[in-house]
Amino acid sequence: MGQNQSQDNNLPEGEDYDEERDVTVTPEKQAPVGTAKLYQHTGGVQTGKWALVNPSVTPRFLLEGGEGSDEEEEDEREEEEAGSGDRVWYLAVGKREVLAAVSNELNLQSNPQQKRVDFVANGVWALRFKEEADYKEFVAEYEAALFENNYGMELTTENQAKVFGQDYALAFGKGQDADEMMFDAEEEPSTPPPQGRLRETRTNSTPGRTAQMLTMGAMGKSYVLHSGGLDVFRNMREGIDSDDITIKYPTTPGYMTPRKAMLMRGETNMMLLSPQQGALQASSVHQLDIESGKVVAEWKFAKDGVDIGMRDITNDTKAAQLDSSRATFMGLDDNRLVRWDMRDRNGIVQEIASPTLNWSEGHQFSRGTNFNCMATTGDGFVAVGSVDGKVRLYGTTSMRQAKTAFPGLGSPVTSIDVTYDGRWILATTDTYLMLISTIYRDKKDGREKNAFQGRAGSQIAAPRLLKLNPVDAHAAGPGHKFRNGQFSWVTEADAQERNLVATVGQYSVVWNFRRVKQSGHECYAHQTGVKTCYCYKIVPKTESIVDSKFMHDSFLGAASPEAPLVVATPAQVSSFNV
Secondary structure, eight states: OGGGOOSOOOOOOSSEEETTTTEEEOGGGSOTTSSEEEEEEESOTTTOEEEEEEEEEOOEEEETTSSSOOHHHHHHHHHHTTTOOSOOEEEEETTTTEEEEOSGGGOOEEETTTTEEEEESSSEEEEEESSHHHHHHHHHHHHHHHHHHHHSSOOOHHHHHHHHOTTTIIIIISOOOSOTHHHHTSOOOSSOOOOSOOEEEEEEEOTTOOEEEEEOOSSSEEEEEESSEEEEEEEETTEEEEEEEEEEOOOOTTOOOOSEEEEETTTTEEEEEOOOTTOSOBSEEEEEETTTTEEEEEEEOEETTEEOOBSEEEESSTTGGGOTTOOEEEEEETTEEEEEETTSTTEEEEEOSSOOOSOOSSOOOSSSOOEEEEEEOTTOOEEEEETTSOEEEEOSSOSSSOSEEEOOOSSOOOEEEEOTTSSEEEEEOSSOEEEEEOEEEOTTTOOEEETTTSOOGGGSOOOEEEOOOHHHHHHTOTTOOEEEEEEOBOOSTTOOOOEEEEEETTEEEEEEHHHHTOTTOGGGTTOOSSOEEOOOEEEEOSSOOOEEEEOBGGGOOTTOSSOOEEEEETTEEEEEEO
């Protein structure tokens, strides 16, 4: 899986097996009609192989309702996109082998050295082109079709400037670094990451309960939340171990299982955000005293006597949960960013009522800001991800206007994290993670600055994408959507995050952060455009994973340079040595 997976990733050479006709076809007998050979991956991840399906195909990009499509393909597209009035580009290969809308869900991975592309479309496929010119033409047409499907306009330099903004068109549109020194400055690890699977160090079952999320403590305890309450676990260097204690939720009528739990006040209290069934926002937050196991207050979200709904809450600094005197925290809804003060039941310290977008020339996908998730740095800077894919950065002096607004790449940001020092942002989408450097060099004085404190503009480095290769993406399970991408957890200024983790289907996926940051990393060697890293390690499970998080840096083990990774499925909680 990733570069450490034992799967056979090589396409057959010499005599090729044509699975469809059940005959062996030697290269000299293949009719030189098509521009590529089509292969399909069969047999699973560990033991799977590539089988030749069609020795001579010419892949085509078809516009729904446009010319160049036969009647059968038209009918098939109409069934797949019933009710859609939008123009959609499709990738068609052969007669019946592949017909799929061009989107990020194809998880297309290109390999210029082999003149090859792999992708997911009701199975895993590979196209190997005979000529380099045909390969390049395919990649260019795919990128143009993807851009038009994502943004509703043709791929041109002018339209890239409209979508990404003039300042970010090169970095986010073409993957060109204004200043790559932010990546070059990162030192290569002195020793390569270990090969093979991660070692499981501790496992606890949750009989009769279905785990739904992890809430990690940096001190003595962590918690697994389920439908009836939260189970208490001891933090150890080998991982977390059950205390055989369950704290039950309130029996208040209408109280629902929390969607978010946040430790506060030296980890003695937990704030539980519990929207009503079917709602995205909660009108209040419950304060749980962990020692007594009782809810001691229900705080209403309100301003000037008017109730406000919140879709997310978080600590207002990366280490705030360790501060026993902290009485403020951050709240977020679609178009509002709020600092709530627990010392005043109606005390909003700062609020964005109708934020002003910095990006005045671009494509607005929906009204308002459509905030979706947030995270804070060690100094209290706030990063906010939106449904339209934008990532906005707010300073500590005012939350009325973003210091910097990165345009994103067209997919909604479902979760977001920031390093403790605020130099890196990790934005999660359904099909990829996006790593953004916030550091840039000011044009006027040449000094290094942070985009949380000033507008980065065209001086920013291009983002890096983290993806699964198509074989792993398909094997992760139906839907295979990334969730909850996070850095490893540090709360001190001189400590450095070492890894990244995200959940996708039955996998927890771990990237080596220091390697991903390297501009000379082998994954990027032959790539053009926005570069993608496919170098990772996988923790596989037999059921869908509900949450994966690193323990705090204080729990580093003697045999590992990283604190344990905790992985929760509905029926089991496991710890792994990274």
